[in-house]
Amino acid sequence: MLRTIDLRGSRPTPTELLALVPRAATDVGAALEPARALIDDVLARGEEALLDQAERFDGVRPAAVRVSAGELRAARDGLDPEVRRAVEATIDRVRAASAAQVPPPERTVLGPGAVVEQRWQPVGRVGLYVPGGKAVYPSSVVMNVVPAQVAGVSSIALASPAQAAHGGRIHPTIAGVAALLGVDEVYAMGGAGAIGAFAHGVPGIGLDPVQRVTGPGNVFVAAAKRVVQGITGIDAEAGPTDILVIADDTADPDFVAADLVSQAEHDELAAAVLVTDSADLAQRVLERVAARAEATRHAERVRQALRGEQSAVVLVDDLEQAAAFADAFGAEHLEIQVADPDDVLARIHNAGAIFIGPYSPVSLGDYAAGSNHVLPTGGQSRHAAGLSAATFLRPQQVVRYDESALRAVAPTIATLSAEEDLPAHGEAVAVRFHEHP
Structure with a gap:
């Protein structure tokens, strides 16, 4: 049901990884x-x-x-x-x-x-x-x-x-x-x-x-x-939601499968991606995904999402390569279900929200974790953040200089304004000390 991308035995460059990541065929x-x-x-x-x-x-x-x-x-x-x-x-x-x-x-x-x-x-x-x-x-x-x-x-x-x-x-x-x-x-x-x-x-x-x-x-x-x-x-x-799960052979395949299906439930264009260094885990997850996809209420929607180009199982040589792929993907939701999650977390830079361990599923973040579920999709977490209080705030700088403090930096201002051929900038400082050109 999920296609396989096999990266074992290769080390794609960051540019090549960007070309390899699965994406939904949506065009804003x-x-x-x-x-x-x-x-x-x-x-x-x-x-x-x-x-x-x-x-x-x-x-x-x-x-x-x-x-x-x-x-x-x-x-x-x-x-x-x-x-x-x-x-x-x-x-x-x-x-x-x-x-x-x-x-x-x-x-x-x-x-x-x-x-x-x-x-x-x-x-x-x-x-x-x-x-x-x-x-x-x-x-x-x-x-x-x-x-x-x-x-x-x-x-x-x-x-x-x-x-x-x-x-x-x-x-x-x-x-x-x-x-x-x-x-x-x-x-x-x-x-x-x-x-x-x-x-x-x-x-x-x-x-x-x-x-x-x-x-x-x-x-x-x-x-x-x-x-x-x-x-x-x-x-x-x-845009359409996505989940990427990094898992090794210590992960519970039924947990991973359930989490992939949970996001596929949203939309036919939802992306569900597993990245693993264990071919055995991948096979067991595929079996559980197939069973869960057939049994869930929105089975047809889930099947379409899992069969889409945006969903895949990605096989890698090691978890370092898994983290590199995840960074290129820029997941909305990133789950890390491995023996040493903090080692992988230290390698991750791009994700909307990160869920650590087998008991931190994305569904937790959707509702009751306390984190926000309005997150950047479609790889936008590579340059954007999720919704937060900061979304509604604007940083403002308030400058307070007295006369002596301004006098101390006046030569710096004069030099730079002259270099930029903006003499009135320097004159606006000089006039305060009764210095006229």
Whole structure:
């Protein structure tokens, strides 16, 4: 079911490894123009465009895009008690872990009267996207909202697609969890149009533009983020999920198989990759994957994901080569199930989140670990980080120099401004000491 990439007996260069990593056949670039057209439609026609797009893509026309306060309260009060307890436990864990992501202010004294202060300011307003599609994601509400709140964002808007099964309303669990978190600005809108609405605002429904858009979504959501970047900030162009497991012959093949299947369950384009130096383990994992894929509820979706070009078993000579392959892949989720995981961890640079040992499955991170599950996909962890409180913060430097401190560095400024042929820069310092050219 999973194809095999055999790297034993070879040592590919970093460039060659990049060419070897399995990838889903998705092209954000091909979705740019359709996404741009949907965003332009929202910019031109506002709420009417969003309603038309819901009818076209979600199969239902909402009564209104803005979710009423009464509907939010009713959804919160109607949450299944067991679901509510699970959500509240997750909120507590994510809030605690997110608090550790807020850097303290720093004050650097460079000399008498010369101080540079570092502070972290939250953006004032954010738009958080929670997808619909093949599943319901109350956990994504938590993962988006809690870090923004911890960072100190004062204005939070949330969007999720209208649901035909719920008469054009967003899923009641999504609405209920948003209300539980105190978010009272919620919109029934999805896809590229929702991202455009966040970026540009929709005055007719009281939706003001945001400074940053976050949250996972399909290829059109990713394309829309690329379109609006520059007008507003984004977290990342999230695409189909992926998991890469590094395992040796000490790993439990059923644990590994279960984790691969768990991510394949998300989407037909999800990537499930095992990298191992044990051909025997690989064979046992393949057997367990086949059995689990047939037995799971979303068997056809799982089979398609596992048969896709994006999924594979990769055989390597040793765990050093396994780590090199993982770095080239840049996994969203990286599991390390080996005898000495810290040795492998020390070699890893690129991953959205890392799960160590047999009892730290990706499913733990999806819900209750306290870590955030909104992570860079498609190899983007090679240059991007997952969602965190830091996503909503901007570092700012505050400079405090007194007269004597400025006088001490005036010659340096004069020299450099002259070298760069920007004499007015030096003159702006000289004038403070009544020195005129």
